[in-house]
Amino acid sequence: MAYQITSECISCNLCQSVCPTGAIKMDGDRPWIDPELCTNCVGTIHTVPQCKAGCPTSNGCVKVPSDYWEKWFNTYYPLVAKLTKKQDYWETWFNFYSQRFSDQLQKRQHQVA
Incomplete structure (x- = not known):
């Protein structure tokens, strides 16, 4: 998994609705990315990970080195x-x-x- 949801997430659930593989799950009221399902949007019509692109805070979903x-x-x-x-x-x-x-x-x- 190359992306994770940080503490700056405002729980707007936008990332969950735009994820093409359905990798973003909810743990109570906090979203998290399922590493088994996440493909970083590789092999889809998207050129950038949609969780990062759609995040209104810009730092709610970040790339993990x-x-x-x-x-x-x-x-x-x-x-x-x-x-x-x-x-x-x-x-x-x-x-x-x-x-x-x-x-x-x-x-x-x-x-x-």
């Missing part, structure tokens, strides 16, 4: 992106406050002189 390294990089890249943004944040913060400190020093030098 099958390869160890694919899964590792899918975790790694978002973490690096967060770190990069934080570095930009701290650099901006430093530049802003160092400029303010410099301005205050200049004011005091003019007041003393």
Whole structure:
């Protein structure tokens, strides 16, 4: 199975109605994908998995990486992106406050002189 339904699912049941193989089952009020029936829409008239294409949340049905390294990089890249943004944040913060400190020093030098 290459797709699974995540916690972002809003239980609209749209995926269940568009699945050509009937692989999406209900477990109480939460849908799940039966791996025995799911074909990822391969061999049907659809070019993309219909559970993913029809999901109104865009993340209610996601592809599960099958390869160890694919899964590792899918975790790694978002973490690096967060770190990069934080570095930009701290650099901006430093530049802003160092400029303010410099301005205050200049004011005091003019007041003393």
